[in-house]
Amino acid sequence: MDSESKLINLTIDGTEVSVPEGTTILKAAERLGIVIPRYCWHPGLSAPAQCRMCLVEVEGWPKPQPACVQQVQDGMVVNTDCVEARKARRGVIEFLLLNHPLDCPICDAAGQCMLQDYAHETGQLRRRAVEAKVVLGRDHVTPEIVYFADRCILCTRCVRFMDEIAQEPVLQVINRGHKGYIDTMTDELFEHPFSMNIVDVCPVGALVNEDFLFKARSWDLDQTASICPGCSQGCNVALGTKENRVVRLKPRFNPEVNSYWMCDHGRREVVRWGAGMRAEVPLVREAERLVPADWARALDATVEALRGVEGGAKAIVDPGASNESLYIVRRLMDQVGFDGGSFRVSSGPQQVLKGFPKLALREDRAANASGAEALGYGRVDDIYGAVRSHRGVLFVLEEGLDDAPEDFADGSALFVYIGSVLSPAARKADIVLPSPSFAEMDGTFTNFEGRVQRFTQGLRPPGLARPIWMSGSVVLARLGGGEPFTSAAAAFAALAEEFTAFSGLSYEKIGLTGAVSAAAESGATAS
Amino acid sequence: MSDAMHAAIAGAQPSQRAEKNPDAPLFEGVYKERFDSILTRYPNKRAALLPVLHMAQEIRGWISPETMTRVAELLELTPAYVRSVASFYTMFALRPVGRYLIQVCVGIGCDLCGAEEVTERFLELTKTRIGETSDDGKYTVVEVECLGACAFPTVVQVNDQVYENVKAEEVESLLKELD
Amino acid sequence: MAYPYEHPREERMLSRYFGEVDAIGIDGWIERGGYTALEKALGTAQDDVIQVVKDSGLRGRGGAGFPAGLKWSFMPKDGKAPSYVACNADESEPGTFKDRELMRWTPHQVIEGIIIASYAVRAQHAYIYIRGEFVDIVRVLNGAVVEAYERGYLGMNILGSGYDLDLTVHTGAGAYIAGEETGLLNSLEGRRAEPRVKPPFPAQKGAFGMPTTVNNVETLASVPHIVLNGADWYRQWGTEKSPGTKLFSCCGHLQRPGNYEVPLDFSLKELVYDLCGGPPEGRELLGVIPGGSSVPILTVDELDCEVSYEGIEAAGSFLGSGGLIAMDDSTCMVRAVRRMVEFYAHESCGQCTPCREGTSWLTKILRRIERGDGREEDIPLLLDVGSNMAGSTICPLSDSAAVPVVSSIQKFEDEYMAHIRDGSCTAKR
Secondary structure, X not given: OOOOOOEEEEEEOOEEEEEEOOOEHHHHHHHOOOOOOOOOOOOOOOOOOOOOOOEEEEOOOOOOEEOOOOEOOOOOEEEOOOHHHHHHHHHHHHHHHOOOOOOHHHOOOOOOOHHHHHHHHHOOOOOOOOOOOOOOOEEEOOOOEEEEHHHOOOOOHHHHHHHHHOOOOOOXXXXXXXXXXXXXXXXXXXXXXXXXXXXXXXXXXXXXXXXXXXXXXXXXXEEEEEEOOOOOOOOEEEEEEEOOEEEEEEEOOEOOOOEOOOOHHHHHHHHHOOOOOOOOOOEEEEOOXXXXXXXXXXXXXXXXXXXXXXXXXXEEEOOOOOHHHHHHHHHHHHHHOEEEEEEOOOEOOOEEOOOOOOOEEOOEOOOOHHHHHHOOEEEOOOOOHHHOOOOOEEEEEOOOOOOOOOOOOOOOOEEEEEEOOOOOOHHHOOEEEEOOOHHHOOEEEEOOOOEEEEEOOOOOOOOOOXXXXXXXXXXXXXXXXXXXXXXXXXXXXXXXXXXXXXXXXXHHHHOOOOEEOHHHHHXXXXX | OOHHHHHHHOOOOOOOOOOOOOOOOOOOOHHHHHHHHHHOOOOOOHHHHHHHHHHHHHHHOOOOHHHHHHHHHHHXXXXXXXXXXXXXXXXXXXXXXXXXXXXXXXXXXXXXOOHHHHHHHHHHHHOXXXXXXXXXXXXXXXXXXXXXOOOOOOOEEEOOEEEOOOOHHHHHHHHHHHO | OOOOOOOOOOOOOOOOOOOOHHHOOHHHHHHOOOOHHHHHHHOOOHHHHHHHHHHHOOEOOOOOOOEHHHHHHOOOOOOOOOOEEEEEEOOOOOOOOHHHHHHHXXXXXXXXXXXXXXXXXXXXXXXXXXXXXXXXXXXXXXXXXXXXXXXXXXXXOHHHOOOOXXXXXXXXXXXXXXXXXXXXXXXXXXXXXXXXOOOOOOOOOOHHHOOEEXXXXXXXXXXXXXXXXXXXXXXXXXXXXXXXXXXXXXXEXXXXXXXXXXXXXXXXXXXXXXXXXXXXXXXXXXXXXXXXXOOOOEEHHHOOXXXXXXXXXXXXXXOOOOEEEEEXXXXXXXXXXXXXHHHHHHHOOOOOHHHHHHHHHHHHHHHHHHOOOOOOOHHHHHHXXXXXXXXXXXXXXXHHHHHHHHHHHXXXXXXXXXXXXXXXXXXXX
């Protein structure tokens, strides 16, 4: 479309730039790397031009113009950092701080607050107002989100998110003028599956997630690019981690998958992960007991056990396991004769985000059911039934086995458990290979529409846990020759060679926003 | 009343009656007819919000949360949206008011000509403070911005009735006239 | 309630029948020549109606003074999409009460103007957006609209012309900002009366997303006269840039406050001292605000000018809505300004930061000075806050709030200093 529309030439801060007709000054400036300060403007929402922070000078125009809505014109000369624009910004900041409590020490947004940033930038040391500040207080707007009215700058991003994107205008400006504040219907809290996006869009600390309150200072968080494991949508996210724990998830922009948004379910899900007893060392059965072993011994035992075993291999895998893990288990099974692998997916009601309908909390509450299917595993309701009379090797990958029957795996010649948490059923294994959670390693998931997306390691795995693509590839090398994989990327490259759903893809090609293999795409078009 | 007549009036008349019944049924009988005819005057339901809120206030004397929720339902809006709009406009009472809502204009025209004394006299005689309702539930005195009759100061509006050229010394007789 | 004062020097085109109870009803109005302009207009091509209004030079009487005919010409001519006319009867500018009188005494004059305008811009539905506080006027208008429907001036096939028009009286509910034309459109649509970002302008995307013309009551009431008598006739009054007559609402400290209709080349000084009779006995005038509280105050020495748009501008203020507020020497200027700014703080819709916060801050500073707690640095502070509020918002309310502060400091700084230095007031009680 860009090529069809007319190009407009203008000058911003002394540099010439050409942009398509209809572009706003704010967007044109971004092309030059100039970020014009703004509060009410958000790339995923409409632009009400009401905070007046983005006022810039257009030479020859009588008044400063809001860069967020003013479209470029040929020959326009824009100054974003001249005396006039600076004065306008200083003015807005001073107005916004008139009744602001300046409670940054106890504010969750400190360190990631646009009010802090721009106030700092305008550098006003002295408060000119001697009037007492107005105090409004705070209140819940959802069971989990608290509104601090005194910090609010009334930019209405949250109101517009609920109106335009959630399309349930349940959050509104109440009253008018300086008496305005944000609220729901009198004495009511609202609930919405995507409600926590209002916390993300808030440019200050007015809307905070109670669950995160006083958990961490934002500057103490490490950020890792990842994929939400909560459902098959595959929202691109940033893991916020501190002291080797995930404390929060924020959506990471991807126009093809989740735009700027993600659902509440995913956020809650991940923060709960990693709780409970973790498998930290390999275990090998000696006599009737599972005893700790180092990796050399555990791998020896695995190679030994797999050599010459009969009856073929079956597997139960978890649809939250990475493609790389699933692939290695598949290869291990092939060594002794693949006899079918199965998985089950927990489900819940689908919740579409109306204003961005590509995004939904999907019925499949697992990240990689599509990947598991592409790698030859079958979706079943009863994972236990599929292995009941199995006499050969049984692999279990990351499936928790919480509801396994008493006689689970009793008949199998060898039971190898690869996972991060040990349930009683998992403890019946002959060999336990501890593996990291998704946040503790690199890997890929394939989302509901066949898009392959990478997640990266944000946490140290506990103890000796290491990914199965690594440990399993050592076993494979010893059983069948070849070299072990030295990276998840190498494991993926091998996988892509072998399975058409991944053909032509590589970690480089997937990047941090994902890709669909040509084969998968044409398949999708055909069907 | 002819059809044209009915449609034209369309219930757009703001009204503050002396008798207030917060429990009166909303939009029944003649009010239902007015409600329906209001809807015919606009291309969508949302546009009927102000006239419908005026009517609700005429019926019940104020706009309670329950009223807002009912209006939201009828006009296919969210209750929060209705609250947002209702709270924007000063004529919608979001709290109950007295039988007589006494609105004293304090716009610049009236202020220059003694509106303050008129307000004070009303407060004194009704034994209330600004915005509060007298103990007997009879009076609520409020200051309002310019009522648009600046040549006739002080302008006082009691419920539906506009009084012009009100002087402080006339307040007592004005109050007597109400009963 | 008889109409209070009139003066032989007035030129009563719009206000000719003010005070005549018989002119309110449709029979009385027709007896006085009403609706003949409509008949003439319906027999004329739409574009010719627009042309005569253009030629007349009629300018918007709501405050901005934009040429009415030009505004109409922005409306699409294909008549494909539904389009609207909105009569702006949200008269709320402090000191202005002319539209109220026009509607109260001559509702059919206004309705006739609306029908002609709607015909000219090819609108199918017109709304009178009237402020909710005008309870009694709404009653009058509703009655008049019913009469107009009954006589076939509204509805289907008006006077056999094939033109259909509906007219609905829509009442606001207490919001000055609904008088800003895009705030009005939002309010008409059942929203908060928050002004919209322009462009798009109402003629492109107005009420319900459709092309809309918004005109003030007085503008529309002038239309039948122009259509009936022609542009040249209308131009017998006023100046080249400001033709015609205009109603001035005069209030405050005057012997004969009220509405006076004068040609736009009339003298402001004579309007104040002759027509209105000047200040009450024994008083001196301190200053006059000529066009509603949003325009700069003029001192008594600055009144020697024409009341035209350009005349008042040359004197240092604006014609605005024609709401003239006179203040005599009993006035505490700080209090008067505080009262005006308080109004804007009360009426700010709150969208734009400078207006929402600035109006309330100015009020607080002024209150402090008024009660004797001012500091000398409050004067430059008021001016700087005012300058941060001016020209930086979606609509002009923010500018309007700064105007009385800045202009009164320029002209009456002594009054401020008396409060600040001595805690006293220069007003003569």
